[in-house]
Amino acid sequence: MPHMLGQSSAYRAARAQLQRYAHCDALVLIEGETGTGKELAAREIHYASPRRDRPFVPVNCGAIQDGLIENELFGHQRGAFTDARNAQPGLVDHARGGTLFLDEVDSLSAKAQVTLLRFLQDNEYRPVGGGAVLTSDARVIAATNACLDQAVAAGRFRRDLQYRLNALHVRLPPLRDREGDVALLAEHFLDAVAQRMGGPAKRWGADALCALGAHAWPGNVRELENVTLRAYMRADGDVIGLADLATAEPSLVPSHHQFERAATTAELCFAQAKSRAIEVFEHRYLLQLMQRACGNVTAAARLSGTERRQLGKLLKKHGIETKQFRTS
Structure with a gap:
């Protein structure tokens, strides 16, 4: 597994935060400029935690089509839509017992933000097409290279979702400050x-x-x-x-x-x-x-x-x- 590398005081302080966050199950929001290693930081939390032997599932939120967010995250039942010949689990199921990493969370559409907020409120979800309500025990870590405060102020991101994601927070230092x-x-x-x-x-x-x-x-x-x-x-x-x-x-x-x-x-x-x-x-x-x-x-x-x-x-x-x- 690729590991984080650095000796600067700014880097050591950020990594110390990651190590502390590894020992609890609260949501974590990782902020940092493009290329600062946000997925590596999320993996640092996961592999230093008791969940290390369970899956780490990265999700590029910017690549999910607006109409497919529920299907991607929660999966679907057989016959839920055309060509759905078999039931298929979603990414939340794949991350069962492990960590679900939501990268570029700021790129989610307004509809997708509502879907994610509803899921995070009680960790319950229902696959597309119905079926029993399921409960997720995956830990959620989100990351963004945008300033969510500015996105909220501009009306592009829900404030209640920001609060939900920002239980614990770490900002990765840019390379020029290391x-x-x-x-x-x-x-x-x-x-x-x-x-x-x-x-x-x-x-x-x-x-x-x-x-x-x-x-x-x-x-x-x-x-x-x-x-x-x-x-x-x-x-x-x-x-x-x-x-x-x-x-x-x-x-x-x-x-x-x-x-x-x-x-x-x-x-x-x-x-x-x-x-x-x-x-x-x-x-x-x-x-x-x-x-x-x-x-x-x-x-x-x-x-x-x-x-x-x-x-x-x-x-x-x-x-x-x-x-x-x-x-x-």
Whole structure:
């Protein structure tokens, strides 16, 4: 089973919460940006709990069609609808005695939210097509990369369902707030790629590790894993340097790479070196700013005390796409 990995204080605090939550059966809501490892966190709770030997059933709520939510969760009786030749259990039945993990719970339609709320109120359900009322003993863990408070305020999510899901709560820290974990995870993913590919072991160069540590990682751990895979496949030698990293992911280190090369030559005058340093600062600042503002340029302009038009010009100058920072 894949396991959570990290040594930063923010990560250790979140994991300590997960371990405490494992020893009770209350509902848990896991919030965190895309790629922070919410399913891994849910599995951490499950496998540290007395339910560890029972099923862990993940459900991608965003992939369930609105009209099929009851059938997917509760199953159906024979003859419940056309082609229902046999009774079929739902995901709640599959999770019996174990854990039902509802990922992307914010994507449920209004109708599906009512269905889920009714089920969570007493853990009772009836398969489509009738039959006896059944009781579930599965533990429910939900996850979202959206802010449910904002979704409730906008009328997209039921407040009573939010309260029901939020008995216990944990927010997973984004990778940019996990000091020191980028290098640790990058080394781990590099070893994992080599093992999976059956290829030679490789290591990161110091310059590449510095570039990885300077990135804002809007896609978090998942983005780092993908970048590591591409860098491994692109690098010819056993050391992945900054040039290899730039080839694998050009948007990751353009300004930084140029500045490092410029700083090691005697060809640039003071003014040129200063200009390059400003470019590096602007690039990093804009990445962190847009991350805080979730890709909203107007909000970012307000946070930074900058005119929206000027901020837009800077974003265009540095080739930063705002859509990658949006969480919903």
